[in-house]
Every structure is written in C-alpha cells, then in structure tokens.
Amino acid sequence: MSVQERKERERAARERLIVATARELAEQQGWDSVTTRRLAERIEYSQPVLYSHFRGKREIIGAVALGGAAEMAAALRAATSAADGPRTRVVALARTYLDFAERNPAVYDAMFRLDGGLAFAAEDTPEPLKDAFAALLESLGEVAGEGVHPSLFTEVFWAALHGLATLTRAGRLPAAEAERRVELLVDRLAVI
Amino acid sequence: MSVQERKERERAARERLIVATARELAEQQGWDSVTTRRLAERIEYSQPVLYSHFRGKREIIGAVALGGAAEMAAALRAATSAADGPRTRVVALARTYLDFAERNPAVYDAMFRLDGGLAFAAEDTPEPLKDAFAALLESLGEVAGEGVHPSLFTEVFWAALHGLATLTRAGRLPAAEAERRVELLVDRLAVI
DNA sequence: CTCACTTGTCTAGCGATGCTAGGATCGAAT
C-alpha cells in the first residue's frame, strides 16, 4: 500500500506545481501566454500530463481561481479583524479587496473575469468561493442598514468593488483618485 | 474624381458591413465564434480583405465597441429625458444601462471587457466613449451631493453598474433580485 | 532472478486560430 500512497503524494504535488506554475506564468506574462505547451515545458513534463490532472485549460484556470479565493478570504479576514469599529472595518475591507485585485491581476481575472468552469451562486458552488463571499458578508452585513437584507447589501457593495477593480485596471478609470472613490463608496453605501 | 468617390463609398459600406456582421455574429454565438474566417465568409470576401480595413481582430472589436457606445449614449439620453425629477431620472438611467448590457452582451463586452485597443480616460479617447460617459454625467452629476465632484461620483456609480452588469451576467449574482439591487444602489448613492 | 503486465509518459499529429506573402485579375486612364 505504501507504494501507492507515495505515488498519490507525488501526483498531488505535481498537481499543485501545475497550478502554481500557471498562476506564476499568468501573473508574469498574462493569461494569453499561459499555453499548454509553455506550461508543460515549465513543469518539465509533456503536454498530455496536464490532461491527466485537468480536463483542459479551463479547469486549470478554475483551480487557480479557487486558490485565489481562499487567499483573498484570508486577506479580508486579517484586515477586518485588525480594525475596530464598523466604518474602519469596511474601509479596510474595501482597500484590501482592491489591493488584492491590483496585486494579483491574473488571479483576480481567473476568479471573476475568465471562464474557469466554476458554478457561482448555486448549490454546487465550491467551498472557497462561498467562503470568500462569507468573508465579505461578515463585515458588510453589520452596515447594511435597517430593512435591507445583508446578502443583498453585500452583493451590491461587492459589485461596486468589482466594477472599480476591473475598470481601474483596464484603464477605464484614472488610477489617481482611487482612494477618494473608496471613501465615497463607503460613506454613501454603508450605514454606520 | 467620380470614380474614386464611388470606390470610397463602396469601401466605407463594406467596412460598415464588416462591423455589423461581426456584431451580429458575436451576439448570436459569442465572440469566440467570431473568427476571421467565419467573418470573411459571411461578408462574402476572403480573409485578407478584413486586414485592408482593420489591423486585426482587435480593431474590429474596437469598432463594434465604438458603435455600441454611441448607441448606449442615445439610449441613456432617451430614457433620462423622458423622466422628470432627479431620482426618477437616475433610476431610469440605471435600468437602461443594465438593460443595454443584458440585451447586447457581446457589444457590452466589446466596450468594457475585451481589449479593443481603445484608449480610455486619456487625451486620445475616441469621441463616442467620451460622449457615453458624458451621458452618464448629465444625469448623475445633479445627484452627486455637496462637495463631491460630479465626475468622481459618476465614476463610482458607473463602476457599481458595471459590476452589477458583469457579475449578474457571469452568473456570479442571482438574477432574481436585480431590481432590488438597483433600488438600493440609487437610494444609497444618490443624494436627492 | 526473470518475465509478463500494468501504469505512466512522450512523440507525433489533428483541426482551428490570427495573420501575411505573392501571384492573378480586373478596371481605369492614356
């Protein structure tokens, strides 16, 4: 049995290597440059090996997205737990979210812009995604205001953050005033 | 001279045909299905003809985006001018924006999600794009509130709409409560 | 220790993509 266990360990390690390498390559040169050939070469295996771990490129993107969701959830919780007072917490949350999107553009794209074949807002939504939304909900729910469902409020706030993140990075919004936009968003949307 | 003028007319007509066909094909089957071969076949010319009008596929997407921006600006102005009172106007604006995104997903993608090689928030931003932002500004500027720059407010409101539009369409947000999200967004962000 | 066999990996190749070079054909001006 020990032999089989060792093989499974090595196989799992290689799978992590694939995902990590895809992420690294995407951050360095963009997702367009993440081709199955280049990825295979970087992990020092041939192309078909990738397909013994994932159905295709989409699933690799999905795997990067899941890892990113877990990482983002942790970052959000770390930032909000270090802040006291609802307003401070929400500002910290917003900054951390936008900061994550800016520092990890490829991962952010995998999560929300590209098709990673993941289910959202559904029964079979993977746990890391639900948890990332839960992390948002924890801090945003307390500033939803009277008679507004916390989930609905979180969705709207999240959408606003997502819009700011994507439009800013695509050059649709000037990067200069980013901080003032966050202030405005929090002051208006959140009920303190 | 008349011969040359006729040729230029025909050439311009063919360029419009290319853009219209690309848009149609994208709306029918998605941008992934808009290949240069399929597009060429639909306009009943060979592939290289496309490259005598546009540098490449990117520029074709950009052309679709410009047309879409003009159309969206018109739709926004039509909706807001038919409404009286700031709040009614802003609600109409938001609904029209999201409606446009939902009814013309491919065009919306060309404008804001795909790379059409267009400059934004810069000197050389094409006129239709500036005008679409201006259409937003016209209605949103009047509800920015004291001490908030109309442009900044418009950017934030627009980002929120963009987030709602993209996340909803990608299945990240349940479509059911779309209307309530709009209500919440307007009630909180706009100062009436 | 040897040998069949399973398991794992690689080479080679398919169809499709964006884009381009070079030849053919058509029409305009003399």
Next chain:
DNA sequence: ATTCGATCCTAGCATCGCTAGACAAGTGAG
C-alpha cells in the same frame, strides 16, 4: 487597344487546445 496600378484571392506560416498510439518504466508473480 494597351499598359499599368489597384484590388482581391489562394496558399501557407506559426501557434493554439487537445488526443491517439507507441514506448518505457516500474510492479508483482512465479
């Protein structure tokens, strides 16, 4: 009518995601 330039198409390149089938390595039985 003939030359000549503009216009368009055929054919092809490199690259993409993905897969079939050959091959080698390691496994367990005798």
